[in-house]
Amino acid sequence: MFKIVSEPIEIESLKTTLEDAQAGACVTFEGWVRNHNEGKPVQALDYEAYPELAETEGNRILAEARERFALQTIVCVHRTGALQIGDLAVWVAVTAAHRGGAFDGCRYVIDEVKARVPIWKKEHYADGASEWINCATRGAGAEISKKV
Amino acid sequence: MKLQIQYFALLREQRGLSDETLETTAATPTELYEELGAQYAFTLPADRVRAAVNGEFVAADAKLKTGDTVVFIPPVAGG
Numbered sequence: 001m002f003k004i005v006s007e008p009i010e011i012e013s014l015k016t017t018l019e020d021a022q023a024g025a026c027v028t029f030e031g032w033v034r035n036h037n038e039g040k041p042v043q044a045l046d047y048e049a050y051p052e053l054a055e056t057e058g059n060r061i062l063a064e065a066r067e068r069f070a071l072q073t074i075v076c077v078h079r080t081g082a083l084q085i086g087d088l089a090v091w092v093a094v095t096a097a098h099r100g101g102a103f104d105g106c107r108y109v110i111d112e113v114k115a116r117v118p119i120w121k122k123e124h125y126a127d128g129a130s131e132w133i134n135c136a137t138r139g140a141g142a143e144i145s146k147k148v
Numbered sequence: 149m150k151l152q153i154q155y156f157a158l159l160r161e162q163r164g165l166s167d168e169t170l171e172t173t174a175a176t177p178t179e180l181y182e183e184l185g186a187q188y189a190f191t192l193p194a195d196r197v198r199a200a201v202n203g204e205f206v207a208a209d210a211k212l213k214t215g216d217t218v219v220f221i222p223p224v225a226g227g
Contacts, residue, residue, distance in 0.1 A: 031227045047226070048157050050219055052203045078226055090227050110227060118200075119226030120157035132158040134223035137191045 002058030002076045004051045004119075009077050009088050023072045023095035025102040029110050031090035033083045037133070041126040047080045047089060050118040054078070061112040069105040071096045076109055078119055149173075149214035151180070158222050159197075163188050177201070178208045181220055192222055 001017070011030075018026060033045050062074045072095040079089055092109050096102040113119075121133045154167045163184070174180035177199030184190065198221040199206050205221075212218065 048160075049226075050154070050156050050200070050221070053200050053205070053219070053221075056203065057205075114224075114227035116224065117226050118156070118221050118224055120222065121225040122157070132222065133225040135158045135192060135196075135225075137193070137196075 001074075002055055002062055003078075004049045004054050004058075005077055005079055006081050007079075009079055009091050011088075011091060014075055014077065014091065014093065017075060018073050018093055018095050020072050020095055022097060024097050025099040026093065026095045027099070027102040027106040028094075029090075029092040029106050030088055031110070033085050033087045033089055035085045037123055040123075042085070042123050043126055044085070044124045045083045045089070046122040046124075047078070047083060048120045048122070049078070049080045051080075054117050054119055057117050058113060061109055061116065064112070065094070065105045065108045068108065069096065069101040070098070071101055071105045074105065074109060076113060078113070078117070080119070149212070151212060151214070152217040153180075153184070154217065154219045156219065156222070158192065159190060159220055162190050175212060176209045177206065177212065177218060177220070180212065180218060197222055 035042055065074055075093045077091050083089055092106050094102050094105040122130055123133060124130045150171055152169050155163045155165060160166055172180060174183050178194050181194045181197060199208060200219045201216050
């Protein structure tokens with residue numbers, strides 16, 4: 001299940017969807033809002049998504065992970081809206097019979113979500129400026145995001 | 149032809165709107181993006197933006213048809 005939510009992510013209730021007698025491993029990833037990026041102090045973030053396509057593409061990524069690794073259950077939830085430092089922005093949970101598949105599957109899901117799912121992040125800096133990440137059109141940021 | 153456009157993130161701010169219906173002669177997403185970009189001074193060049201039509205990613209040179217909903221996808225940054 002891949003979901004975009006506008007409210008805080010409730011890990012405890014999501015965890016109950018993972019219970020599975022066949023699973024011997026559960027790997028989870030939490031993406032948190034941190035207080036700096038590329039040397040600049042960050043005060044807050046806004047996340048925005050194109051929800052219909054984000055859920056289509058997100059579920060496609062989960063299906064790919066299921067094909068590549070021997071997994072039981074995969075859950076990925078990404079939050080949108082105004083987030084503060086320390087808030088949970090994204091949660092991935094993968095269960096599998098064995099730990100190898102669970103680690104690899106979790107890594108695959110978060111890497112692909114970051115690269116492909118239509119979600120955007122606007123950073124608000126201590127000096128009052130703000131910026132949509134990866135959308136710079138000059139300087140090193142533009143060169144890096146062009147290659148992605 | 150008549151198209152629906154939805155805007156997100158940087159493009160929503162630069163257009164000043166979340167969605168609109170417009171008449172265009174643009175045949176492809178790239179032509180449409182160039183047309184809108186010239187009108188509203190979009191800063192991202194066309195080759196940095198992906199296109200989606202009716203909720204699915206499409207090629208930049210896909211043929212648009214009347215009634216389509218078009219979304220331009222700036223570089224993503226989830227996680």
